[in-house]
Amino acid sequence: MKHFTSVQDIGDLKQALEKAKQVKEHPFADQELGRNKTVMLIFFNSSLRTRLSTQKAGMNLGMNVMVLDINQGAWKLETERGVIMDGDKPEHILEAIPVMGSYCDIIGVRSFAQFENKADDYNEVILNQFIQYSGKPVFSMEAATRHPLQSFADLITIEEYKMRERPKVVLTWAPHPRALPQAVPNSFAEWMNAADFEFVITHPEGYELDEQFVGDAIVEYDKEKAYRDADFVYAKNWAAYRDPNYGRVLSTDRDWTVDAKKMALTNNAYFMHCLPVRRNMIVSDEVIESSRSIVIPEAANRVVSAQTVLKEILLTM
Numbered sequence: 001m002k003h004f005t006s007v008q009d010i011g012d013l014k015q016a017l018e019k020a021k022q023v024k025e026h027p028f029a030d031q032e033l034g035r036n037k038t039v040m041l042i043f044f045n046s047s048l049r050t051r052l053s054t055q056k057a058g059m060n061l062g063m064n065v066m067v068l069d070i071n072q073g074a075w076k077l078e079t080e081r082g083v084i085m086d087g088d089k090p091e092h093i094l095e096a097i098p099v100m101g102s103y104c105d106i107i108g109v110r111s112f113a114q115f116e117n118k119a120d121d122y123n124e125v126i127l128n129q130f131i132q133y134s135g136k137p138v139f140s141m142e143a144a145t146r147h148p149l150q151s152f153a154d155l156i157t158i159e160e161y162k163m164r165e166r167p168k169v170v171l172t173w174a175p176h177p178r179a180l181p182q183a184v185p186n187s188f189a190e191w192m193n194a195a196d197f198e199f200v201i202t203h204p205e206g207y208e209l210d211e212q213f214v215g216d217a218i219v220e221y222d223k224e225k226a227y228r229d230a231d232f233v234y235a236k237n238w239a240a241y242r243d244p245n246y247g248r249v250l251s252t253d254r255d256w257t258v259d260a261k262k263m264a265l266t267n268n269a270y271f272m273h274c275l276p277v278r279r280n281m282i283v284s285d286e287v288i289e290s291s292r293s294i295v296i297p298e299a300a301n302r303v304v305s306a307q308t309v310l311k312e313i314l315l316t317m
């Protein structure tokens with residue numbers, strides 16, 4: 001694997017899941033593989049899980065790990081070419097990227113959608129600049145349109161908990177006070193479609209996702225109908241995708257909060273969320289604290305997904 005930015009890069013999903021299982025069972029088996037190799041983790045946005053799990057994954061592989069928060073301690077970066085740099089950004093990303101590339105062997109990048117220009121977001125301008133100019137393998141730690149390390153961990157978790165070969169998985173929009181990117185739901189949809197589960201997406205009208213990610217999923221606007229017989233309920237907020245509302249909050253209707261009443265419609269479903277989660281907006285205390293909530297093992301599997309991906313990149317270097 002040269003770069004890792006979407007489900008396409010992981011290859012055969014069954015094989016990837018088997019590799020992940022091996023990594024989970026023997027986390028220190030590949031310490032020699034990463035010896036004297038450096039992974040640099042670059043954050044344009046905040047993180048708890050991605051930061052810590054990817055560092056841990058690198059350390060499990062015997063790698064050196066460097067972390068840079070672009071907006072805390074580094075020079076502010078200009079990202080557009082052709083700009084007269086007489087403002088508050090003293091460094092251009094086109095110099096910064098190859099410099100960072102010269103200090104490491106693999107680069108992880110977190111760069112969210114900015115909701116200023118839909119085309120820039122959906123063309124993954126920042127992530128693709130790292131791929132083009134760093135000279136190093138690049139992996140996404142959540143970019144503008146996808147969060148593949150999260151989705152891989154989600155899939156690993158579903159495989160561990162599922163009671164039937166082809167479970168019913170429901171992705172439900174849930175309310176949030178701020179505009180959040182579509183990266184997690186886009187990516188989750190992409191991976192669930194690739195896994196060929198029974199996959200249903202439910203959201204209020206106006207929150208339709210990009211069709212390239214929805215794929216073969218059933219879109220059901222009646223949330224009670226969507227929840228019925230679900231084996232997994234995956235909650236996430238996202239801002240509107242479609243024009244002219246791209247990046248806007250259209251609803252904060254708490255009727256969409258995941259609560260015990262809706263979960264009672266399911267096949268005793270497990271509750272999932274990528275975290276961080278706003279309690280009693282996205283999900284009730286009762287549901288997230290219930291025995292069917294698997295948000296903690298889901299987050300723990302972030303180490304497994306990151307380590308599996310880093311290992312694959314190291315093997316092809």
Ligand code: CP
Pocket residue numbers: 046047048049050051142150274275276
């Ligand atoms: N789920 C996830 O990516 O968490 P962080 O934003 O804390 O990294």
